[in-house]
Amino acid sequence: MGVPTEQPGSPMRVFTTHGTVLNVDPTTGELRHGSPAISPPNARLVFDGPRAQIMHVVLTTLHPIACSTNHSWSIVGPLGAGTAPTSTVLEVVRLDGGQIALKALGAFLSAESDGRITLSRTECGAWERFTLREADVAKQLKIAAVTMVYNERVFLPIWRRHYGRAVGEENLFVLDHGSDDGSTNNLGRANTVRVPRDKFDEYQRSAFVSRFQASLLCYYDAVIFSDVDEILIPDPALFAGLVDFVGRQCDQFVTALGVEVQHLQNVEPDINLSRPILSQRRYVRFAADYCKPLISRIPLTWDPGFHSCQYPQLVNRNLFLFHLKAMDRNLALENLRKTRSIQWSESSLGRGHGAQFRLREDEFIKRMFPYSLEEINASLVGDFDFSDDLSRLRIDRANTYQSFKGGFAIVPDRFLNMIDALVPASVPARPGVRTADSGRPWTSRSGRDLDLGKHLVVADIGAAGGLQQSWSKVEDRIVAVMFEPNPAKAVELGTSSNRFADVVVIQSALGEAPGISTLYLTKSSGCSSMRLPNRTFLDRYSVRPAFDIMSNINVEVKTYFELFLAGEVPPPDVIKIDTQGTEFEIIKGFGDLLSGCLGLQLEAHLYPIYEKQRLFHDLVMLLDGFGLVLRKISPVDHFDGDVVELDAWFTVRQERIAQLDVASKWKLSVICSEWGLTEQVRQFPPSTDW
Known part of the structure; x- marks a missing residue:
């Protein structure tokens, strides 16, 4: 996730934002992009100040890449002989979300749908955006996740389950600010840090968490901090999870794209905590307040509310923060009654901190649940794309971020099972001590x-x-x-x-x-699957006919x-x-x-x-x-x-x-x-x- 050093000879692997990686075909010398699982790690981007070259790694030698409007190839390769005597020097254009574009002769480098790499686009779209990964990041990153809580019987189990799966429960740190409802008891291998209960002060909280995060970085590669009702999810179409996401970032810290999970009371029933959350709450709304810098490899000094830090921020479009506060009207009102009972410090009251936690119930409902399905459908954005809202967003130091709500969107299917339900009482919570369900019939x-x-x-x-x-x-x-x-x-x-x-x-x-899904029945029954055979790969082998599809059924x-x-x-x-x-x-x-x-x-x-x-x-x-x-x-x-x-x-x-x-x-x-x-x-x- 480190920013490129931009020093001569600093080699980086180049990934498209769709998860493929640039590589040189050993037989033809052509620069292409493909699945990391089957692509040789033989293409590197080498920086020289603000410019860079893509190089073909052959043993210990680097051979330059020449790029054209139709193909790109290694000058040492067969296609390069007598065709492109000079390599292509590329301008590195830094984009939002830790991504870059590569440009030369007025055109952007592009990853074509058929695997070619061309220098052919006048505009920078999705296939002209790249991320970099250091050559030695194959090691498993060690990441900690931190939250601070007070009597969170509903959200803490959801938080623990989500981040425990992502980084390992032994790497969770729960800062318990005086809970007395038992919600912080028996948290398995998660680490609980007891914090004295006193009047709530946002400056005190952000300062404490900032120092705690800096301390953890002595032992961890990166630290995640989120409020207990904030769930970070990298786009599952592009990343295997949070660890994979962090390992593929170029920036030292990442600002998430914030969305508010909505409860449409007229059409959606009360939340069922035994089922995945997003399968019951399909509508979200862009929320500038929740575009927060919450994952970092360097110490951050957060402002109150964790909306901003000491550095300029760019929102990463592939990391979503799902804010669950309003996922259920009844739970939200229950939580409001708790927060209204909290004693705030005089300094926080004087600065207006946490005013939203002290609203009257009627004001709270009007602010958090004002929308009808008709209003939402009238302002839907397509393809989960919040570009218009992001163009309005500016986040500066000293907490001068903008607070506004943007467009609504329907949660894509790929996210629906990403925020799991609570653990039923009959199921041992991870990791726990197994009891073998003794006596259970x-x-x-x-x-x-x-x-x-x-x-x-x-x-x-x-x-x-x-x-x-x-x-x-x-x-x-x-x-x-x-x-x-x-x-x-x-x-x-x-x-x-x-x-x-x-x-x-x-x-x-x-x-x-x-x-409902399709089961593809193949010539050999043992090859039948709910996924289509990968013909490109299978064509290499004599077993390929066994994967011929004979029929299909819905299951x-x-x-x-x-x-x-x-x-x-x-x-x-x-x-x-x-x-x-x-x-x-x-x-x-x-x-x-x-x-x-x-x-x-x-x-x-x-x-x-x-x-x-x-x-x-x-x-x-x-x-x-x-x-x-x-x-x-x-x-x-x-x-x-x-x-x-x-x-x-x-x-x-x-x-x-x-x-x-x-x-x-x-x-x-x-x-x-x-x-x-x-x-x-x-x-x-x-x-x-x-």
Whole structure:
């Protein structure tokens, strides 16, 4: 996220704002852009003052790139021979949100839809905007998230769940300003810092948080601060999450684009805290107040309210701050009654700080919930694009930011499951101490009540053919939950597993949000998927005909979490996923049930054999956020000897094993034995040498 040093020889990888990366085709020498997963890291932008050149890295040598209106290529490459004797020197144009444009001879460098890189555009659009990443940022960034609270029974669990998944719960810091309602008790691995309760003062709060953030930067690469009702989400179409987003920024700090989540009382019911928030609240409005600088790699001195800091700001259009204060009228009024009871310092009252927290209820409702659906539809912006509002926005030092509301927008589908529901009381909160649901009954299909503490719940997603593992040593204690969207295969499952204590067959696909999706049935049934095959990649291999689509059917998609809430499935002890490209979305659909899971097996890919699929490293990082770590991998040879596909096994982290109760330790030992995993033990004893 550091600003380019603009020193000669400082090499940076160049990414488009759509997530592809510039690279040189080794066979043709042409500069192109493509998926980071399959693109060689052999193109670098090297600065020389305010100008730069794209260079082709060949071993330890840098060869310049020549750019034209139709193609760009390495001068050392075959296309360059005798065609472009000189390289192209580019002017670096700094844009908002840490992005840049590259310009020469009056034209902007552009990433074409067919993969070419051209010097051909007179205007700077989305495909002419780039971000830079240092060559050595492959390491996992360590990021802390901080909030300050007082009696936040609703928003703190949402905040903890969201940021805990993003950066790891052990990296959360909750500054507790005297809570007495129990909301800050039992926060798992999150760090709680008790702050004395006194009269509320915005200057005191911003100064304290600024110094706390600076201290954390001694140990962390970056720090996020947000109020407890502020949820930061990088565009999921471009980034795998907050860590991925931070790693791909050029600026030392990032200002989010703020939107206010709206509750349309006439058409939307009260919020259901057992369901994802944005799936129930589809309308948001641009809010200049919430365009805040909240992610930083350098110490910031925030002004009261955290709306501005000591540096000039540019809003990053790919990072959204969803403000949840007005997501529900009744909850907002409950919160208002709390804030009106707070004693404010004389200095804050004199400056008018927090006046919105002391409004009368009628004034508050008029300000926060004045809109009808007709009014909103009349001022909708398209494609979640707030460019007009951003053009009005100026943020200066000394808290002279503009406070205005802008256009309304409908939340795109890709965001709908990004702010999860609260954790139901029956689900252990991450990471927690697993209790194996001791004594909790599960009614089997035969009508027997089974004690889940004495049974192993195996969830098999993509279960055609039955459970892959035999579980022969404990088959009479297995509760098998099998998912298969193919109707014919699902019928077979219902009669094939009578040896288990119970079998639940769900004729449905799983995902991260409920709905209807298309299942593409291929020549080889094992290649069928809800994603289209990636023909460009598959054409390399003899297995390609197996992916030919023969037909397709519409299938219902559910989440495991919603099925659990409905009482249709028990919480899983072990999960197996083999769904050809949709593993990431399925895992997210388990919600915090994953926090109680002891083991997970899946088939994954190092290269995208399906369009828009998440790859193996994305799955590893997602599962790590739930305390599940990689224990074993085994390549699957379907691709002419290339390692493209693999099976992977995950179990709970070692430090969590000591917290397991007796029943859960038995279950974990059964899982490890079935999978051929050794006991998790520390290989290196403590030493004073390191």
